Amino acid sequence: xxxxxxxxxxxxxxxxxxxxxxxxxxxxxxxxxxxxxxxxxxxxxxxxxxxxxxxxxxxxxxxxxxxxxxxxxxxxxxxxxxxxxxxxxxxxxxxxxxxxxxxxxxxxxx
Amino acid sequence: xxxxxxxxxxxxxxxxxxxxxxxxxxxxxxxxxxxxxxxxxxxxxxxxxxxxxxxxxxxxxxxxxxxxxxxxxxxxxxxxxxxxxxxxxxxxxxxxxxxxxxxxxxxxxxxxxxxxxxxxxxxxxxxxxxxxxxxxxxxxxxxxxxxxxxxxxxxxxxxxxxxxxxxxxxxxxxxxxxxxxxxxxxxxxxxxxxxxxxxxxxxxxxxxxxxxxxxxxxxxxxxxxxxxxxxxxxxxxxxxxxxxxxxxxxxxxxxxxxxxxxxxxxxxxxxxxxxxxxxxxxxxxxxxxxxxxxxxxxxxxxxxxxxxxxxxxxxxxxxxxxx
Numbered sequence: 001x002x003x004x005x006x007x008x009x010x011x012x013x014x015x016x017x018x019x020x021x022x023x024x025x026x027x028x029x030x031x032x033x034x035x036x037x038x039x040x041x042x043x044x045x046x047x048x049x050x051x052x053x054x055x056x057x058x059x060x061x062x063x064x065x066x067x068x069x070x071x072x073x074x075x076x077x078x079x080x081x082x083x084x085x086x087x088x089x090x091x092x093x094x095x096x097x098x099x100x101x102x103x104x105x106x107x108x109x110x
Numbered sequence: 111x112x113x114x115x116x117x118x119x120x121x122x123x124x125x126x127x128x129x130x131x132x133x134x135x136x137x138x139x140x141x142x143x144x145x146x147x148x149x150x151x152x153x154x155x156x157x158x159x160x161x162x163x164x165x166x167x168x169x170x171x172x173x174x175x176x177x178x179x180x181x182x183x184x185x186x187x188x189x190x191x192x193x194x195x196x197x198x199x200x201x202x203x204x205x206x207x208x209x210x211x212x213x214x215x216x217x218x219x220x221x222x223x224x225x226x227x228x229x230x231x232x233x234x235x236x237x238x239x240x241x242x243x244x245x246x247x248x249x250x251x252x253x254x255x256x257x258x259x260x261x262x263x264x265x266x267x268x269x270x271x272x273x274x275x276x277x278x279x280x281x282x283x284x285x286x287x288x289x290x291x292x293x294x295x296x297x298x299x300x301x302x303x304x305x306x307x308x309x310x311x312x313x314x315x316x317x318x319x320x321x322x323x324x325x326x327x328x329x330x331x332x333x334x335x336x337x338x339x340x341x342x343x344x345x346x347x348x349x350x351x352x353x354x355x356x357x358x359x360x361x362x363x364x365x366x367x368x369x370x371x372x373x374x375x376x377x378x379x380x381x382x383x384x385x386x387x388x389x390x391x392x393x394x395x396x397x398x399x400x401x402x403x404x405x406x407x408x409x410x411x412x413x414x415x416x417x418x419x420x421x422x423x424x425x426x427x428x429x430x431x432x433x
Contacts, residue, residue: 029305045265090304097302101138104262109130 012078020076024064025087031060032091033098040102053095057088123289125260133292134261137252141299142306144244149311152240165209169348172207176355184367191364202356205349249296256292264288 035056039049061084065073073080162170176198183191201207257279268276268287276287276294290298370390376382 026308029308033305033309040265043265046267049265093301094303094305097298100262100264100298101134103265104134105130108263109125109127 016076017078021082021086023068024083025090027064027068028057028060028087028091029094032057032095036095036098037102039095039099040104041106043103043107044099045103049099053092057091058084123260123285125262129259129261133256133259134295137256137292137295138299138303140251141248141296141303142310144248145303145307146310148240148244149307152237155236155240169207169209172201173351173355176202176359180359180362183362184365186364188364188366195359195362195364199356199359202352202359205352207352208348245300249293252292252296259292260285260289261292261295262290264290 032053035053038056039052042052044052065071065083069076069083073083077083179191179194179198186194260277260280263286266288270287273287276290277285278291278293280291370387373382373386373390377384377387
Protein backbone atom coordinates (compact mmCIF):
# COMPACT_ATOMS: atom_id res chain seq x y z
CA UNK A 1 0.00 0.00 0.00
CA UNK A 2 2.79 2.36 0.78
CA UNK A 3 4.67 2.28 -2.49
CA UNK A 4 4.12 4.90 -5.13
CA UNK A 5 1.41 4.10 -7.61
CA UNK A 6 2.55 4.19 -11.18
CA UNK A 7 0.09 6.34 -13.14
CA UNK A 8 0.37 4.04 -16.12
CA UNK A 9 -0.81 1.06 -14.09
CA UNK A 10 -4.00 2.85 -13.27
CA UNK A 11 -5.16 2.28 -16.81
CA UNK A 12 -5.41 -1.46 -16.28
CA UNK A 13 -8.14 -3.31 -14.44
CA UNK A 14 -6.52 -5.80 -12.10
CA UNK A 15 -9.30 -8.32 -12.43
CA UNK A 16 -8.99 -8.44 -16.19
CA UNK A 17 -5.22 -8.66 -16.05
CA UNK A 18 -5.49 -11.64 -13.71
CA UNK A 19 -8.10 -13.27 -15.93
CA UNK A 20 -5.96 -12.78 -19.00
CA UNK A 21 -2.88 -14.27 -17.45
CA UNK A 22 -4.98 -17.17 -16.20
CA UNK A 23 -6.15 -17.76 -19.75
CA UNK A 24 -2.60 -17.74 -21.02
CA UNK A 25 -1.43 -20.09 -18.28
CA UNK A 26 -4.28 -22.46 -19.07
CA UNK A 27 -3.39 -22.54 -22.74
CA UNK A 28 0.26 -23.01 -22.01
CA UNK A 29 -0.09 -25.82 -19.52
CA UNK A 30 -2.49 -27.80 -21.70
CA UNK A 31 -0.37 -27.21 -24.72
CA UNK A 32 2.86 -28.23 -23.02
CA UNK A 33 1.31 -31.52 -21.91
CA UNK A 34 0.31 -32.24 -25.50
CA UNK A 35 3.73 -31.19 -26.69
CA UNK A 36 5.23 -33.63 -24.19
CA UNK A 37 3.09 -36.44 -25.57
CA UNK A 38 4.33 -35.62 -29.05
CA UNK A 39 7.97 -35.49 -28.00
CA UNK A 40 7.71 -38.82 -26.17
CA UNK A 41 6.05 -40.48 -29.12
CA UNK A 42 8.71 -39.19 -31.46
CA UNK A 43 11.35 -40.52 -29.09
CA UNK A 44 13.26 -37.28 -28.77
CA UNK A 45 16.13 -37.34 -26.31
CA UNK A 46 18.51 -34.89 -24.72
CA UNK A 47 18.67 -31.44 -26.19
CA UNK A 48 16.40 -32.18 -29.08
CA UNK A 49 13.55 -32.60 -26.61
CA UNK A 50 14.14 -29.28 -24.93
CA UNK A 51 14.64 -27.51 -28.21
CA UNK A 52 11.38 -29.07 -29.40
CA UNK A 53 9.65 -27.62 -26.34
CA UNK A 54 10.99 -24.15 -26.81
CA UNK A 55 10.23 -24.08 -30.51
CA UNK A 56 6.77 -25.40 -29.80
CA UNK A 57 6.04 -22.84 -27.15
CA UNK A 58 7.41 -20.06 -29.34
CA UNK A 59 4.86 -21.17 -31.89
CA UNK A 60 2.12 -21.04 -29.26
CA UNK A 61 3.30 -17.59 -28.23
CA UNK A 62 2.94 -16.45 -31.80
CA UNK A 63 -0.57 -17.86 -31.94
CA UNK A 64 -1.54 -16.14 -28.70
CA UNK A 65 0.01 -12.94 -29.91
CA UNK A 66 -1.71 -13.05 -33.27
CA UNK A 67 -5.11 -14.55 -32.43
CA UNK A 68 -5.89 -13.92 -28.77
CA UNK A 69 -4.11 -10.59 -28.36
CA UNK A 70 -4.86 -9.48 -31.92
CA UNK A 71 -1.27 -8.32 -32.34
CA UNK A 72 -1.61 -5.63 -29.66
CA UNK A 73 -0.63 -7.31 -26.37
CA UNK A 74 -0.30 -3.96 -24.61
CA UNK A 75 -4.08 -3.88 -24.39
CA UNK A 76 -4.25 -7.11 -22.43
CA UNK A 77 -1.05 -7.24 -20.39
CA UNK A 78 0.96 -4.89 -18.24
CA UNK A 79 4.13 -5.83 -20.04
CA UNK A 80 3.60 -6.71 -23.69
CA UNK A 81 6.34 -9.34 -23.52
CA UNK A 82 4.29 -11.32 -20.99
CA UNK A 83 2.61 -13.01 -23.91
CA UNK A 84 5.86 -14.68 -24.78
CA UNK A 85 7.22 -15.50 -21.35
CA UNK A 86 4.32 -16.20 -19.05
CA UNK A 87 4.03 -19.78 -17.86
CA UNK A 88 6.87 -21.16 -19.98
CA UNK A 89 8.77 -22.63 -17.04
CA UNK A 90 5.62 -23.92 -15.37
CA UNK A 91 4.74 -25.66 -18.60
CA UNK A 92 8.18 -27.19 -18.79
CA UNK A 93 7.48 -29.44 -15.79
CA UNK A 94 4.32 -30.82 -17.37
CA UNK A 95 6.20 -31.25 -20.59
CA UNK A 96 8.93 -33.26 -18.90
CA UNK A 97 6.38 -35.48 -17.17
CA UNK A 98 4.53 -36.41 -20.32
CA UNK A 99 7.66 -36.61 -22.37
CA UNK A 100 9.13 -39.09 -19.88
CA UNK A 101 5.89 -41.05 -19.66
CA UNK A 102 5.41 -41.55 -23.37
CA UNK A 103 9.10 -42.05 -24.02
CA UNK A 104 9.17 -44.72 -21.37
CA UNK A 105 6.01 -46.41 -22.57
CA UNK A 106 7.02 -46.57 -26.19
CA UNK A 107 10.78 -46.74 -26.24
CA UNK A 108 11.86 -48.22 -22.92
CA UNK A 109 9.20 -50.76 -22.11
CA UNK A 110 8.65 -52.81 -25.18
CA UNK B 111 14.97 -45.99 -37.95
CA UNK B 112 18.46 -44.73 -37.24
CA UNK B 113 17.32 -43.08 -34.05
CA UNK B 114 15.77 -46.29 -32.85
CA UNK B 115 18.92 -48.40 -33.18
CA UNK B 116 20.95 -45.80 -31.34
CA UNK B 117 18.38 -45.87 -28.58
CA UNK B 118 18.53 -49.64 -28.32
CA UNK B 119 22.27 -49.61 -28.06
CA UNK B 120 22.20 -47.12 -25.26
CA UNK B 121 19.44 -48.84 -23.41
CA UNK B 122 20.94 -52.26 -22.68
CA UNK B 123 18.36 -52.82 -19.97
CA UNK B 124 14.88 -54.20 -20.20
CA UNK B 125 12.13 -53.46 -17.75
CA UNK B 126 9.38 -55.92 -17.00
CA UNK B 127 6.09 -54.69 -18.52
CA UNK B 128 4.44 -55.73 -15.26
CA UNK B 129 6.26 -52.85 -13.59
CA UNK B 130 4.66 -50.50 -16.03
CA UNK B 131 1.21 -51.97 -15.50
CA UNK B 132 1.31 -52.30 -11.74
CA UNK B 133 3.62 -49.51 -10.59
CA UNK B 134 4.17 -46.75 -13.12
CA UNK B 135 0.61 -46.21 -14.24
CA UNK B 136 -1.03 -46.81 -10.85
CA UNK B 137 1.16 -44.20 -9.20
CA UNK B 138 0.15 -41.66 -11.76
CA UNK B 139 -3.50 -42.61 -11.57
CA UNK B 140 -3.55 -42.47 -7.79
CA UNK B 141 -1.93 -39.07 -7.79
CA UNK B 142 -4.46 -37.69 -10.25
CA UNK B 143 -7.35 -39.12 -8.28
CA UNK B 144 -6.02 -37.88 -4.97
CA UNK B 145 -5.65 -34.43 -6.48
CA UNK B 146 -9.27 -34.48 -7.61
CA UNK B 147 -10.52 -35.72 -4.25
CA UNK B 148 -8.50 -33.09 -2.48
CA UNK B 149 -9.94 -30.38 -4.62
CA UNK B 150 -13.46 -31.50 -3.81
CA UNK B 151 -12.74 -31.83 -0.09
CA UNK B 152 -11.24 -28.36 0.00
CA UNK B 153 -14.30 -26.96 -1.70
CA UNK B 154 -16.46 -28.75 0.88
CA UNK B 155 -14.42 -27.61 3.86
CA UNK B 156 -14.28 -24.02 2.79
CA UNK B 157 -18.01 -23.80 2.41
CA UNK B 158 -19.49 -20.45 1.57
CA UNK B 159 -17.08 -17.56 2.09
CA UNK B 160 -17.27 -16.07 5.54
CA UNK B 161 -18.88 -12.69 5.72
CA UNK B 162 -16.68 -9.94 7.06
CA UNK B 163 -18.41 -7.88 9.68
CA UNK B 164 -19.42 -4.36 8.89
CA UNK B 165 -16.69 -2.62 10.82
CA UNK B 166 -13.76 -4.49 9.36
CA UNK B 167 -15.18 -4.18 5.86
CA UNK B 168 -15.41 -0.45 6.39
CA UNK B 169 -11.81 -0.45 7.57
CA UNK B 170 -10.45 -2.10 4.43
CA UNK B 171 -12.66 -0.16 2.09
CA UNK B 172 -11.64 3.10 3.72
CA UNK B 173 -8.03 2.25 3.07
CA UNK B 174 -8.82 1.29 -0.51
CA UNK B 175 -10.54 4.58 -1.01
CA UNK B 176 -7.30 6.37 -0.24
CA UNK B 177 -5.46 4.25 -2.78
CA UNK B 178 -8.10 4.90 -5.41
CA UNK B 179 -7.87 8.61 -4.86
CA UNK B 180 -4.13 8.45 -5.31
CA UNK B 181 -4.33 6.38 -8.46
CA UNK B 182 -7.19 8.07 -10.24
CA UNK B 183 -6.93 11.59 -8.84
CA UNK B 184 -6.12 12.97 -12.25
CA UNK B 185 -9.68 12.33 -13.39
CA UNK B 186 -11.01 14.81 -10.88
CA UNK B 187 -10.94 18.58 -11.17
CA UNK B 188 -8.61 20.26 -8.76
CA UNK B 189 -11.18 21.49 -6.26
CA UNK B 190 -12.84 18.08 -6.04
CA UNK B 191 -9.49 16.42 -5.55
CA UNK B 192 -8.49 18.85 -2.84
CA UNK B 193 -11.79 18.40 -1.04
CA UNK B 194 -11.44 14.63 -1.02
CA UNK B 195 -7.82 14.87 0.01
CA UNK B 196 -8.69 17.08 2.95
CA UNK B 197 -11.58 14.89 4.01
CA UNK B 198 -9.72 11.60 3.76
CA UNK B 199 -6.54 12.77 5.43
CA UNK B 200 -8.56 14.11 8.32
CA UNK B 201 -10.57 10.93 8.64
CA UNK B 202 -7.43 8.80 8.51
CA UNK B 203 -5.70 10.98 11.06
CA UNK B 204 -8.56 10.69 13.50
CA UNK B 205 -9.11 7.03 12.76
CA UNK B 206 -12.75 7.43 11.84
CA UNK B 207 -12.73 4.23 9.84
CA UNK B 208 -11.01 2.13 12.48
CA UNK B 209 -12.84 -0.88 13.78
CA UNK B 210 -12.73 0.62 17.20
CA UNK B 211 -11.78 4.29 17.00
CA UNK B 212 -11.37 4.74 20.73
CA UNK B 213 -8.64 2.14 21.04
CA UNK B 214 -6.18 4.58 19.50
CA UNK B 215 -2.57 3.69 19.94
CA UNK B 216 -3.11 1.54 22.98
CA UNK B 217 -1.06 -1.66 22.66
CA UNK B 218 -3.05 -4.75 21.83
CA UNK B 219 -3.65 -7.47 24.39
CA UNK B 220 -2.88 -11.08 23.80
CA UNK B 221 -3.91 -11.89 20.25
CA UNK B 222 -4.73 -15.45 21.23
CA UNK B 223 -7.77 -14.21 23.09
CA UNK B 224 -9.22 -12.57 20.03
CA UNK B 225 -11.74 -15.14 18.71
CA UNK B 226 -11.64 -13.84 15.15
CA UNK B 227 -7.89 -14.22 15.04
CA UNK B 228 -7.97 -17.73 16.45
CA UNK B 229 -10.60 -18.70 13.92
CA UNK B 230 -8.55 -17.48 10.97
CA UNK B 231 -5.58 -19.37 12.30
CA UNK B 232 -7.55 -22.57 12.70
CA UNK B 233 -8.74 -22.18 9.13
CA UNK B 234 -5.18 -21.89 7.92
CA UNK B 235 -4.14 -24.93 9.90
CA UNK B 236 -7.01 -26.95 8.50
CA UNK B 237 -6.10 -26.05 4.95
CA UNK B 238 -2.46 -26.87 5.48
CA UNK B 239 -3.30 -30.23 6.96
CA UNK B 240 -5.44 -30.90 3.90
CA UNK B 241 -2.41 -30.21 1.77
CA UNK B 242 0.21 -32.09 3.67
CA UNK B 243 -1.54 -35.26 4.78
CA UNK B 244 -2.37 -36.74 1.35
CA UNK B 245 1.13 -36.11 0.02
CA UNK B 246 2.71 -37.74 3.06
CA UNK B 247 0.42 -40.75 2.73
CA UNK B 248 1.21 -41.24 -0.95
CA UNK B 249 4.90 -40.88 -0.32
CA UNK B 250 4.72 -43.45 2.47
CA UNK B 251 2.78 -45.78 0.22
CA UNK B 252 5.36 -45.53 -2.53
CA UNK B 253 8.23 -45.92 -0.12
CA UNK B 254 6.67 -48.94 1.51
CA UNK B 255 5.71 -50.92 -1.59
CA UNK B 256 7.89 -49.71 -4.40
CA UNK B 257 11.22 -48.67 -2.93
CA UNK B 258 14.08 -49.96 -5.00
CA UNK B 259 12.11 -50.22 -8.22
CA UNK B 260 13.66 -48.90 -11.38
CA UNK B 261 10.63 -47.44 -13.04
CA UNK B 262 11.50 -45.45 -16.08
CA UNK B 263 14.25 -43.79 -18.01
CA UNK B 264 14.38 -40.06 -18.33
CA UNK B 265 14.84 -39.03 -21.94
CA UNK B 266 17.63 -36.65 -21.02
CA UNK B 267 20.93 -37.21 -19.23
CA UNK B 268 21.71 -35.81 -15.82
CA UNK B 269 24.96 -35.35 -14.00
CA UNK B 270 26.18 -37.90 -11.50
CA UNK B 271 25.23 -35.60 -8.68
CA UNK B 272 21.57 -36.46 -9.08
CA UNK B 273 22.27 -40.15 -8.58
CA UNK B 274 21.76 -40.23 -4.84
CA UNK B 275 18.55 -38.27 -5.18
CA UNK B 276 16.94 -40.00 -8.13
CA UNK B 277 18.07 -43.54 -7.40
CA UNK B 278 17.57 -43.70 -3.69
CA UNK B 279 17.14 -47.28 -2.58
CA UNK B 280 18.81 -48.72 -5.64
CA UNK B 281 22.34 -49.74 -4.77
CA UNK B 282 23.78 -49.98 -8.25
CA UNK B 283 26.86 -47.96 -8.81
CA UNK B 284 27.25 -48.12 -12.56
CA UNK B 285 23.71 -47.58 -13.66
CA UNK B 286 23.12 -44.53 -15.78
CA UNK B 287 21.64 -41.65 -13.82
CA UNK B 288 18.72 -41.28 -16.18
CA UNK B 289 17.17 -44.48 -14.87
CA UNK B 290 15.07 -43.35 -11.97
CA UNK B 291 13.34 -44.91 -9.02
CA UNK B 292 9.69 -44.85 -8.05
CA UNK B 293 10.15 -41.95 -5.68
CA UNK B 294 11.50 -39.73 -8.45
CA UNK B 295 8.55 -40.69 -10.59
CA UNK B 296 6.41 -39.52 -7.70
CA UNK B 297 8.11 -36.15 -7.65
CA UNK B 298 7.88 -35.84 -11.40
CA UNK B 299 4.15 -36.38 -11.07
CA UNK B 300 3.84 -34.02 -8.16
CA UNK B 301 5.14 -31.13 -10.20
CA UNK B 302 4.02 -32.14 -13.65
CA UNK B 303 0.39 -33.02 -13.04
CA UNK B 304 -0.44 -29.34 -12.75
CA UNK B 305 -1.66 -29.19 -16.31
CA UNK B 306 -3.82 -32.28 -15.89
CA UNK B 307 -5.53 -30.71 -12.91
CA UNK B 308 -5.98 -27.50 -14.81
CA UNK B 309 -7.67 -29.46 -17.55
CA UNK B 310 -9.90 -31.51 -15.26
CA UNK B 311 -10.75 -29.00 -12.57
CA UNK B 312 -10.36 -25.71 -14.36
CA UNK B 313 -7.90 -23.06 -13.34
CA UNK B 314 -7.86 -21.92 -9.75
CA UNK B 315 -8.18 -25.47 -8.49
CA UNK B 316 -7.06 -26.56 -5.04
CA UNK B 317 -4.85 -29.47 -6.08
CA UNK B 318 -1.77 -27.37 -6.44
CA UNK B 319 1.50 -29.07 -5.63
CA UNK B 320 3.47 -25.85 -5.57
CA UNK B 321 1.22 -24.60 -2.83
CA UNK B 322 2.02 -27.76 -0.86
CA UNK B 323 5.67 -26.95 -0.93
CA UNK B 324 5.00 -23.47 0.37
CA UNK B 325 2.68 -24.86 2.99
CA UNK B 326 5.35 -27.20 4.24
CA UNK B 327 7.86 -24.42 4.56
CA UNK B 328 5.52 -22.03 6.34
CA UNK B 329 3.81 -24.64 8.48
CA UNK B 330 1.14 -23.08 10.62
CA UNK B 331 0.25 -19.70 9.30
CA UNK B 332 -1.18 -20.27 5.88
CA UNK B 333 -2.11 -17.95 3.08
CA UNK B 334 -5.56 -18.15 4.64
CA UNK B 335 -4.71 -15.36 7.02
CA UNK B 336 -6.98 -12.43 6.36
CA UNK B 337 -6.03 -9.11 4.85
CA UNK B 338 -5.44 -7.56 8.24
CA UNK B 339 -2.73 -10.07 9.09
CA UNK B 340 0.89 -9.40 8.33
CA UNK B 341 3.01 -12.29 7.00
CA UNK B 342 4.15 -13.05 10.51
CA UNK B 343 0.58 -13.74 11.51
CA UNK B 344 0.30 -10.90 13.98
CA UNK B 345 -2.60 -8.54 13.40
CA UNK B 346 -1.22 -5.19 12.40
CA UNK B 347 -1.92 -1.89 13.96
CA UNK B 348 -4.46 -0.51 11.54
CA UNK B 349 -4.06 3.00 12.77
CA UNK B 350 -0.43 2.99 11.68
CA UNK B 351 -1.39 1.79 8.24
CA UNK B 352 -3.96 4.52 7.99
CA UNK B 353 -1.39 7.10 9.01
CA UNK B 354 1.09 5.97 6.38
CA UNK B 355 -1.63 6.00 3.75
CA UNK B 356 -2.48 9.50 4.85
CA UNK B 357 1.12 10.53 4.33
CA UNK B 358 1.06 9.03 0.85
CA UNK B 359 -2.06 10.96 -0.02
CA UNK B 360 -0.53 14.16 1.22
CA UNK B 361 2.46 13.59 -1.02
CA UNK B 362 0.29 13.02 -4.06
CA UNK B 363 0.22 15.94 -6.37
CA UNK B 364 -2.82 16.72 -8.38
CA UNK B 365 -2.46 16.73 -12.12
CA UNK B 366 -5.63 17.47 -13.94
CA UNK B 367 -6.18 14.94 -16.71
CA UNK B 368 -7.77 17.50 -19.05
CA UNK B 369 -4.74 19.75 -19.08
CA UNK B 370 -3.94 20.63 -22.70
CA UNK B 371 -6.32 17.94 -23.83
CA UNK B 372 -6.99 19.81 -27.04
CA UNK B 373 -3.35 19.58 -28.10
CA UNK B 374 -3.32 15.90 -27.32
CA UNK B 375 -6.42 15.37 -29.41
CA UNK B 376 -4.90 17.17 -32.38
CA UNK B 377 -1.72 15.16 -32.00
CA UNK B 378 -3.68 11.95 -31.85
CA UNK B 379 -5.36 12.63 -35.17
CA UNK B 380 -2.14 13.77 -36.71
CA UNK B 381 -3.02 17.44 -37.07
CA UNK B 382 -0.03 18.53 -35.09
CA UNK B 383 3.42 16.97 -34.74
CA UNK B 384 4.04 14.83 -31.71
CA UNK B 385 6.98 16.99 -30.69
CA UNK B 386 4.60 19.73 -29.53
CA UNK B 387 3.50 17.58 -26.62
CA UNK B 388 7.05 16.93 -25.53
CA UNK B 389 7.87 20.62 -25.72
CA UNK B 390 4.88 21.45 -23.58
CA UNK B 391 5.81 18.81 -21.05
CA UNK B 392 9.32 20.06 -20.86
CA UNK B 393 8.24 23.66 -20.39
CA UNK B 394 5.80 22.60 -17.70
CA UNK B 395 8.37 20.49 -15.91
CA UNK B 396 10.79 23.38 -15.98
CA UNK B 397 8.32 25.81 -14.50
CA UNK B 398 7.22 23.24 -11.93
CA UNK B 399 10.80 22.53 -10.93
CA UNK B 400 11.54 26.19 -10.47
CA UNK B 401 8.36 26.95 -8.55
CA UNK B 402 8.27 24.05 -6.14
CA UNK B 403 11.14 21.96 -4.95
CA UNK B 404 8.90 19.80 -2.83
CA UNK B 405 7.73 17.59 -5.65
CA UNK B 406 8.36 13.92 -5.11
CA UNK B 407 10.83 12.05 -7.24
CA UNK B 408 8.22 10.10 -9.15
CA UNK B 409 6.43 13.17 -10.43
CA UNK B 410 9.31 13.96 -12.72
CA UNK B 411 8.91 10.69 -14.53
CA UNK B 412 5.16 10.73 -14.34
CA UNK B 413 4.60 13.28 -17.11
CA UNK B 414 6.58 11.16 -19.52
CA UNK B 415 4.57 8.06 -18.75
CA UNK B 416 1.36 10.05 -18.80
CA UNK B 417 2.32 11.55 -22.12
CA UNK B 418 2.95 8.13 -23.58
CA UNK B 419 -0.34 6.87 -22.26
CA UNK B 420 -2.45 9.83 -23.14
CA UNK B 421 -0.90 10.39 -26.53
CA UNK B 422 -2.52 7.23 -27.74
CA UNK B 423 -5.81 8.63 -26.70
CA UNK B 424 -8.71 8.08 -24.42
CA UNK B 425 -10.10 5.30 -26.57
CA UNK B 426 -7.33 3.08 -25.32
CA UNK B 427 -8.50 3.38 -21.76
CA UNK B 428 -11.76 1.75 -22.65
CA UNK B 429 -9.97 -0.90 -24.61
CA UNK B 430 -8.43 -2.81 -21.71
CA UNK B 431 -10.55 -5.86 -21.89
CA UNK B 432 -10.55 -9.58 -21.53
CA UNK B 433 -8.98 -11.91 -24.02
